[in-house]
Amino acid sequence: MQLAKVININDENSFDPTPRLKSSHIPIKFISFDRLYKNCIYCGEKYIRALFCSQKYCKKCLSRYITDIRDNNICLDIYGTLDLECNEHEVGRYCLYYLDNHNKSIYNKVIESEKNCKLCGKSLYQGTVKDIMSTFKLCSDCYLVSFEWIESTLFKKxxxxFHSPLWEDESYCANCRSKLIFTSECQKHCANCLIFYTGCRYCLTTNIIFGLTGQSQCKKCKRISLIVKSNEDNDDLFLNDIIYDSSLFDNIANSVNAIDKYFNPLALSRISSNYRLKYIPYSQFEGVEKMTKGGYGIIYKATWLPKNKIVILKRFKNSKYFLNELKSIRHCFNGLTYGYIINFYGFTKDSESNNYILVMEYASGGDLHKHLQKNFTNITWFQKLNILKEILTGLENIHSNEFIHRDFHTGNILLENLRFSLWKIGDLGLSQSVNNKSSNNEIYGVIPYIAPEIFKGSAFSKEADIYSL
Structure with a gap:
């Protein structure tokens, strides 16, 4: 079965995230959109935590909804299994934590009822009944996942x-872990990452939108809701271009297609968190100190307050160089070998100069050129081979992502710290895709490290990087 597919939002019959459920004809208000809320935002009653997941709901509003709704058995997938109640968990159910220790027969009966999909009856588990508690799952025949590109209503982009068949009640951004900003009882967003969550209270589904747009449409009932931002920033469109490009589509597509047939809802949260770029408020840095000035910008050292660590702030002369290095970082970072390229933490903006700045790892050991000048006679052959291996690993990572460095020399090989002697490649500002055919015939880099063919008009290549090595 295909778990995810690219669909056309204009096709009214293209996709239904919960095909075995009907949309409610009245809003479903008893479920919280923020799991940190303790009391119902509608009636003030204390929320109750659901038994098999972290969602919270209001028992009073649920009872009122069941009274008002028609055909509630096909609008919702909740039900009661036992007569007695636990005030801390679901209506009509014993508390499993109590039963597990006091009444094993009833405990096993409740657990047994969760082994099959409530909507189609198919078995969800192959393991023991204990697995139910630790790996709550849903049937992907009844809860369908999809994603698509649409054109923003705010600009031509x-x-x-990502269309989730679930009611996503996360309180923190899955990407940067910042507290989400709630603009209504069914809308929230991360101002740093420009990720917007819009929930449909008629279907209990959620659209997770990566980027700026003015509206969102529920894939099930087709209702359209306007997206509200908490503040307007003239740089939002530029920020949108920085954070998102087509590579995100491939990342999410791969993640969705890797979901098990019977999946844990947490897998959907991880899908929306596989993007690295992060905006960091400039106010989080103090002790900003100028270190050096280069041809394309200025390097500063500063303390990143929330992390209590020293970082590098790389300010560029113009946005062209900033965007080029950001693009290179996005493509060249690989989770398996990131240790051999200088870590990228995110980007920020100086409110006074209006310049965007990269936030990078501070390599306290300095560069390889100075290290060799100072310690060459004391470096053993084993250490030399280890340095070479780490440099080669970093360069291989860049080349395997079909990029070339174009400015490869000992000044851009940096020592993370003297204690662990970990060497990393830095300064991807001049790097570009191997498929980039646009060339202005300019020669970049330090002359002794530039391949001879470059001086004859040839384009930079992977082979030219190897010559520099």
Whole structure:
């Protein structure tokens, strides 16, 4: 069965995230959109935590909804299994934590009822009944996942929407872990990452939107809701271009297609968190100190307050160089070998100069050129081979992502710290894709490290990087 597919939002019959459920004809208000809330935002009653997941709901509003709704058995997938109640968990159910220790027969009966999909009856588990508690799952025949590109209603730009069949009640951004900003009882967003969550209270589904747009449409009932931002920033469109490009689509597509047939809802949260770029408020840095000035910008050292660590702030002369290095970082970072390229933490903006700045790892050991000048006679052959291996690993990572460095020399090989002697490649500002055919015939880099063919008009290549090595 295909778990995810690219669909056309204009096709009214293209996709239904919960095909075995009907949309409610009245809003479903008893479920919280923020799991940190303790009391119902509608009636003030204390929320109750659901038994098999972290969602919270209001028992009073649920009872009122069941009274008002028609055909509630096909609008919702909740039900009661036992007569007695636990005030801390689901209506009509014993508390499993109590039963597990006091009444094993009833405990096993409750657990047994969760082994099959409530909507189609198919078995969800192959393991023991104990697995139910630790790996709550849903049937992907009844809860369908999809994603698509649509054109933003705010500007001519494609944005990605991930259609979740679940009511996503996360309180923190899955990408940067910042507290989400709630603009209504069914809308929230991360101002740093420009990720917007819009929930449909008629279907209990959620659209997760990666980028700026003015509206969101429920894939089930087709209702359209306007997206509200907590504040307007003239740089939002530029920020949108920085954070998102077509590579995100491939990342999410791969993640969705890797979901098990019977999946844990947490897998959906991880899908929306596989993007690295992060905006960091400039106010989080103090003790900003100028270190050096280069041809394309200025390097500063500063303390990143929330992390209590020293970082590098790389300010560029213009946005062209900033965007080029950001693009290179996005493509060249690989989770398996990131240790051999200088870590990238995110980007920020100086409110006074209006310049965007990269936030990078501070390599306290300095560069390889100075290290060799100072310690060459004391470096053993084993250490030399280890340095070479780490440099080669970093360069291989860049080349395997079909990029070339174009400015490879000992000044851009940096020692993370003297204690662990970990060497990393830095300064991807001049790097570009191997498929980039645009060339202005300019020669970049330090002359002794530039391949001879470059001086004859040839384009930079992977082979030219190897010559520099």
């Amino acid at each position: 494609q944005v990605l929407i």
